[in-house]
Amino acid sequence: MAQPTSPVQRGRVSRVLSSLFVQVLIAAVIGIAVGHFWPEFGGALKPIGDGFIRLIKMVIAPLIFCVVVVGITKAGDMRSVGRIGLKALIYFEVVTTAALALGLVAGNLVQPGAGLDIDPATLDASGVTAKTHGEQMPGPAEFVLHMIPESAVAAFADNELLQVLLLAVLFAAGLLHIGIGRAPQVFAFIEQTGEIIFKIIGYVMRLAPIAVFGSMAYLIGQYGLSSLSTYATLIGACYGAALLFCVVLGVLLKAFTGLSILKFLRYTREEFALAVGTASSEVVMPRIMEKLERAGCRREAVGLVIPTGYSFNLDGASIYLSLATLFMAQAVGVDLTIGQQITVVLVLILTSKGMAGIPGSAFIALSATASAVGVIPVAAVALMLGADRIMDTMRVVTNLLGNCVATFIVSKWDGALDRDRAVATLADPASAPPLRREEENEPAKA
Numbered sequence: 001m002a003q004p005t006s007p008v009q010r011g012r013v014s015r016v017l018s019s020l021f022v023q024v025l026i027a028a029v030i031g032i033a034v035g036h037f038w039p040e041f042g043g044a045l046k047p048i049g050d051g052f053i054r055l056i057k058m059v060i061a062p063l064i065f066c067v068v069v070v071g072i073t074k075a076g077d078m079r080s081v082g083r084i085g086l087k088a089l090i091y092f093e094v095v096t097t098a099a100l101a102l103g104l105v106a107g108n109l110v111q112p113g114a115g116l117d118i119d120p121a122t123l124d125a126s127g128v129t130a131k132t133h134g135e136q137m138p139g140p141a142e143f144v145l146h147m148i149p150e151s152a153v154a155a156f157a158d159n160e161l162l163q164v165l166l167l168a169v170l171f172a173a174g175l176l177h178i179g180i181g182r183a184p185q186v187f188a189f190i191e192q193t194g195e196i197i198f199k200i201i202g203y204v205m206r207l208a209p210i211a212v213f214g215s216m217a218y219l220i221g222q223y224g225l226s227s228l229s230t231y232a233t234l235i236g237a238c239y240g241a242a243l244l245f246c247v248v249l250g251v252l253l254k255a256f257t258g259l260s261i262l263k264f265l266r267y268t269r270e271e272f273a274l275a276v277g278t279a280s281s282e283v284v285m286p287r288i289m290e291k292l293e294r295a296g297c298r299r300e301a302v303g304l305v306i307p308t309g310y311s312f313n314l315d316g317a318s319i320y321l322s323l324a325t326l327f328m329a330q331a332v333g334v335d336l337t338i339g340q341q342i343t344v345v346l347v348l349i350l351t352s353k354g355m356a357g358i359p360g361s362a363f364i365a366l367s368a369t370a371s372a373v374g375v376i377p378v379a380a381v382a383l384m385l386g387a388d389r390i391m392d393t394m395r396v397v398t399n400l401l402g403n404c405v406a407t408f409i410v411s412k413w414d415g416a417l418d419r420d421r422a423v424a425t426l427a428d429p430a431s432a433p434p435l436r437r438e439e440e441n442e443p444a445k446a
Contacts, residue, residue: 020208020270027209028216028277035220042221048214049278055204056283059197061156063286064307065168066194071300072172073180073187080414081169081300088305088410092313095402096352099245099315100345103322106241108341112234112323113330113383161307168303201286205274212277219279219389231387234327241319242394249315249405256409257417263426264404267291272397279392281400285310288404296422297411305410309403314352316398320391321348321362325369328380340373347372362388 035042072081147162149155155163180187250261265272268291271284285306292302325344329336336344351365363381370376411417 020205021273023209024212024270024273024277027213028273031213031216031277032220034213035217035222039221042217044218045214045221046218049211049218052204052207052211052214053278053280053283055207056201056286057159059200060282060285061159061161061164063194063197063201063289064161064164064303065156065171066190066197067289067299068165068168068303068307069172069175070187070191070194071298071303072169073175074299078173078176080416081172081304084301084304084410084414084416085308087413088308088406089312091406091410091413092309093349095406096313096315096318097345097349098248099318099398099402100322100348100352102241102245103238103319104326104341104345106237106319107323107326107330110233110237110240111330112231112237113327162311165304165307198286198290205287208274208277211283212274215278222389231390234323234387235390238320238323238391239394241323242316242398245315245319245398246401249401253405253408257412257419257422259408259419259422259426261401261405264295265401267295267426267429268404272400275396275400276393279389279396281310281396281403284400288400292404292407295408295425296418296420297407298416298418301411301414301416302407305407306403309406310399313403313406314395314399315402316395317362318348318352319398320395321352321365321369324362324366324384324387325373325376328366328370328383329376331383332377332380334375336373336375340375343373344369 031042031045034045072078146160147166149160149163149167152167154160155167175183175187246261253259253261253264268288271287271291275281275284289302289306292306293299322344325348326336326341347369348365351368363384366381366384367378370378370381408417408422412419
């Protein structure tokens with residue numbers, strides 16, 4: 001006779017199943033099974049994941065505006081904003097260049113495209129055009145101008161994060177200049193709006209397992225598990241290089257802050273699982289920002305580093321782009337010299353910074369790099385059509401982790417990290433002191 005389940009056991013099972021991390025994993029497994037056994041049905045589930053991503057994206061721009069304005073205003077010092085921004089850009093440039101170099105080293109060691117001997121004349125580049133929609137990578141001047149919104153409304157309507165960030169910094173500067181005492185309702189409205197948006201995000205996140213199910217079913221139904229074997233060497237090289245890079249990030253985090261990257265990953269496992277399941281790091285941006293603040297990073301540092309990093313600190317994309325460039329060259333029988341590989345890095349340093357928000361940006365960057373090097377046929381970019389989607393997990397995880405580590409390091413560099421709180425939160429998130437916004441210091445007067 002079977003023993004009845006005790007209340008303690010039922011309670012333990014209930015707690016496990018109520019975890020977002022567990023729900024997302026179960027949804028991903030079911031989605032993979034549906035996509036594999038019923039590919040047509042799985043391919044039709046794409047709107048589920050897309051709808052969830054839109055629900056999150058619709059509040060990202062106003063959330064960033066509120067977080068940045070409130071953070072800068074409470075800090076009461078515009079000079080700290082300049083320091084944090086400059087230090088973040090320096091860190092981003094160094095780390096993304098290292099990621100590009102790592103991709104080249106991995107490509108030279110593994111040789112993922114060697115022996116394919118593909119004739120470029122046999123490649124159909126129409127698929128690349130369909131991916132890019134005729135877009136081109138902006139030049140330096142165009143990129144800088146694009147950071148300035150044509151109107152305040154357009155920045156929010158188009159969900160242009162850098163434009164929203166610029167507007168938020170200028171708004172905070174104006175609010176500090178006139179003094180909060182003269183505009184208390186304005187400050188209170190922005191602060192309370194931010195809190196309401198966080199509540200909305202909490203409601204939307206309850207749909208996360210459904211979104212992951214739809215996204216995984218579509219991915220497997222559309223591309224199939226067989227595509228993994230086609231690009232096995234390239235996939236192994238990319239994921240191996242990304243894993244090594246994440247280890248380096250862990251060493252940097254430990255050296256600069258004394259914090260453990262494994263504890264941080266445990267603390268944010270739900271966010272990383274959701275990012276992998278939906279193949280988007282933007283869907284977890286609000287939750288990651290809140291968790292970083294709970295882990296001791298000051299609000300203005302989080303509000304500046306994370307949105308900027310989503311455009312300037314694409315570590316996973318950098319590894320992929322440099323490795324993919326070597327793969328294309330090797331596949332068509334082109335042996336790149338050291339000088340040409342340096343050119344690849346220099347071109348990608350520029351093109352990788354303008355990728356965010358551009359349709360098919362990876363293909364545009366690869367096409368621009370092939371053209372700049374001059375010896376790789378641009379048609380070779382079509383080789384990446386089958387592999388690009390498989391690399392999403394690597395790019396999403398590495399990009400997201402890179403920006404989180406950047407926030408900790410830049411915060412520590414600028415004295416904006418409460419290390420005791422960070423240690424306590426990462427050691428035991430459940431018992432860490434809650435982030436009580438109403439008990440924070442009063443806004444500083446200008």
